[in-house]
Amino acid sequence: MDVRIENVTMEFQNTVAVNSLSTTIRNGEMVSLLGPSGCGKSTTLMLLAGLYKPTCGNIYFGEKNVTNIDAEKREIGMVFQNYALYPHLSVLKNIMFPLRMQKVPKREAKDRAMEMARLVQIGHLVDRKPGQLSGGQQQRVAIARALVKKPNLLLLDEPLSNLDARLRLEMREEIRRIQQEVGITAIFVTHDQEEALSISDRVMLMKDGVLQQDSIPQEMYRKPINSFAAAFIGNPPINFLLARKTEQAGNYELVNSSQIIKLPGYLNQQKIQIGLRPENLFLTDKDNALLTGEVIHLETIGRDTLIRVQIEDVTIRALIDPSIPINVGDQCHLGIEQDHVHYFDTENGSNLERGNSYDGQANMEQYA
Amino acid sequence: MVRSALSRTTVYILLSLGAVLMLLPFVWMISTSLKAPNEVMAMPPVWVPTEWKFENFTEAMKVAPFDRYFINSVIVTLVSTIGELLTTILAAYAFSRLNFYGRDIVFAILLGTMMVPSEVLLIPNFVTLSNLGWVDTYSALIVPWTASVFAIFLLRQYFLGIPKELSFAAKVDGCSEFKFLWYVMAPLAKPALITVALLKVINSWNAFLWPIIVTNSQELRTLPVGLSAFTTEAGIKYELLMAASSMVIFPMLILFFIMQKYIVAGVARTGLKG
Incomplete structure (x- = not known):
């Protein structure tokens, strides 16, 4: 079942939580709603669930307009951040609950609940109460309860944020496995970019109630639509620098620094913001350097070394090859491939390349 | 040490x-x-x-139709307890979960009524009942006691402690408001409901003033009222009165021994009444 959102706006007393949102989620797709807290992603989920009614706009499940249909009639499954299991019921009864509400005979409800419990691998725990389970197990119960009535749509509201780091990774893969096994359309809310990029077919990035970018995870990373998307995706975060056009055509000068950098000539702006991802920067010699500065901080994180380089009064983060010896206080030269540089408008933050000479497909071939 | x-x-x-x-x-x-x-x-x-x-006990039973009184007491206690539980659950849900105009003001007024001493209400209540033509009926014994502000307050506080997401989950699972109340909220509030019911049973069983005011006929008397049968012009037959009293409070003693934990919890909360 396709889910179509059409110009949906949700206003609370004084704030616009979701502003004129439109998108289509195709059958069997797993979509992440990503954004900082307060961006409207959870509100969007509540709107899809029918727990909130939009101020204006329409929501379609398939061909059916469900905008004014109540949550209990929308045939959806939902997993909540704190799982919201019924504490007084056993695991089995929790999973059976939605079926019992549909008046499915007890026998059949029990069989279906057991089958679902086995799918999420908690078949041996069905007689326990939720309070006797670990966070990961409660999560599995919540997923089983959401899926047992064979809903058309599965909604997950930050389902992993109450789990510890390792379990989060495990459950992330679990959710993906279950979603693909059942073949259900799923929408996943998260504030964790890594979670969103790894789990979903498509990511919708939101900010202040407005959809910023709606694309496959790789494209969001490679071709951020604006400086917000660029800053939100990627860890460690992208470096931003201001640059001003020099007399010489095609050259830009870093603001706060007298360094001259070569950038493509087709940019017409007098001032631009450039974005450099730390993992795209590398150490090089003086002639090929884009930037030169002093290493002021160095830390080794697993397979990478993260350095901070002071260039006049801006600081740049770079992930470099740990086999190259470098120390705090050293001068270093940082280079970057031309097509790894992102250019943004200083006024509205939009990516100056998008809609210019690039399109996502061509770009991806170039990388392959 | x-x-x-x-x-x-x-x-x-x-x-x-x-x-x-x-x-x-x-x-x-x-x-x-x-x-x-x-x-x-x-x-x-x-x-x-x-x-x-020991023959005091058998003799006491002969003084008045205590079997009738006993049945009356059981009926009044049971029905008013069940009634109070129902009204309490519904009202507490409304005051804790539903959004309607003037909700908090209505609730504040209800709480305010707790400050009115019950003796003050005897006469207005009696007048109301007599206007309804209910004097000397079971309704008079039961209906005025099927709602309690204190119980509503107690349960409302309990309901407020139940996370809101549970109601979202229940809705998504296909529950209407009423089903959610019945299948999720009420079972979760069981400790509070037991406390409410116990306090009600005790009060109702021991009630004396109200039954004596609203009933005249023998057939409607409850046990505590029935005990006045031992007071005659010739004086009070204390040994018989005490034998009957022992029998009257016996069920309450049993209840207390079994349900001690809940009663103590309830009384501790009653302290909040101020």
């Missing part, structure tokens, strides 16, 4: 004294119920009857 042992001893002594003080009337009641009439008022007091007159 020494200090804590000492303070513990002090606490136990004080508690024992309190317990003895509380138990004395019960002991005296049972002792009196087994005495011969001449020992009842004897000075110095006779604590252990010289002759155990």
Whole structure:
């Protein structure tokens, strides 16, 4: 079942939580709603669930307009951040609950609940109460309860944020496995970019109630639509620098620094913001350097070394090859491939390349 | 160590004294119920009857139709308890979960009524009932007691502690508001509901003033009212009164022993009443 959102706006007393949102989620797709807290992603989920009614706009499940249909009639499954299991019921009864509400005979409800419990691998725990389970197990119960009535749509509201780091990774893969096994359309809310990029077919990035970018995870990373998307995706975060056009055509000068950098000539702006991802920067010699500065901080994180380089009064983060010896206080030269540089408008933050000479497909071939 | 042992001893002594003080009337009641009439008022007091007159109990039963009173008490207690539970659950849900205009003001007014002493309400309530033509009916004994602001308050607080996401989950799972209340909220509030029910049963069973005001006929009397049958022009037959009283409070004693935990919790909360 396709889910179509059409110009949906949700206003609370004084704030616009979701502003004129439109998108289509195709059958069997797993979509992440990503954004900082307060961006409207959870509100969007509540709107899809029918727990909130939009101020204006329409929501379609398939061909059916469900905008004014109540949550209990929308045939959806939902997993909540704190799982919201019924504490007084056993695991089995929790999973059976939605079926019992549909008046499915007890026998059949029990069989279906057991089958679902086995799918999420908690078949041996069905007689326990939720309070006797670990966070990961409660999560599995919540997923089983959401899926047992064979809903058309599965909604997950930050389902992993109450789990510890390792379990989060495990459950992330679990959710993906279950979603693909059942073949259900799923929408996943998260504030964790890594979670969103790894789990979903498509990511919708939101900010202040407005959809910023709606694309496959790789494209969001490679071709951020604006400086917000660029800053939100990627860890460690992208470096931003201001640059001003020099007399010489095609050259830009870093603001706060007298360094001259070569950038493509087709940019017409007098001032631009450039974005450099730390993992795209590398150490090089003086002639090929884009930037030169002093290493002021160095830390080794697993397979990478993260350095901070002071260039006049801006600081740049770079992930470099740990086999190259470098120390705090050293001068270093940082280079970057031309097509790894992102250019943004200083006024509205939009990516100056998008809609210019690039399109996502061509770009991806170039990388392959 | 020494200090804590000492303070513990002090606490136990004080508690024992309190317990003895509380138990004395019960002991005296049972002792009196087994005495011969001449020992009842004897000075110095006779604590252990010289002759155990168990026939006081059978005789007491003959003075008035206690079987009828017993049935009345059971009916009134049961129906008003069930009624109160229903109204309490519904009202507490409305005041904790539903958004309607003026909700908090209505609730504040309800709480305000808790400050009105119940004696003040006797006459207005009686007038209302007599206008309804309910005087000397079961309705008079039951209906005014099927709602309690205190119980609503208690349950509302309990409901407010239940996370809102549970109601979202229930809705997504296909529950209407009422089903959610019935299948999720009420079972979760079981401890609070038991406390409410117990306090109600005790109050209802022991009620004296209201039943005596609104009923005239024998057939509608409850046990506490029935005890007044031992008061005659010739004086009070204490040994029979005490025998009957022992029987009246017996069910409550059993209830107390079984449900102690909940009653104590309830009374501790009653302290909030102020």
